Amino acid sequence: MLDGICQRRTVPLSQRKTEMKIVAISDIHGNLPGKEKLKDYSLPEADVLCICGDIVPLEFQRDLYLSECWFDNVFGPWAVDLPYM
16 A cells, blocks of 8 residues: 555664663752753753653742743753753
């Protein structure tokens, strides 16, 4: 049915990546690695970064408007620059 449309791409077993490294962080409350308080701290190399919650700074978490502003203007650009999938 898909002859000529799709070509199967096979990677030799010896070249296949068989492990995935996952970095998980949580309760960062606005303390982004590589910025401000944690400017000298960097996250380890990995394939995936899992942020498990409590991202917004404590002083903003009860104010939806401030939380959204921080998320869009600080967290978003930081996250986009990360080398993870």
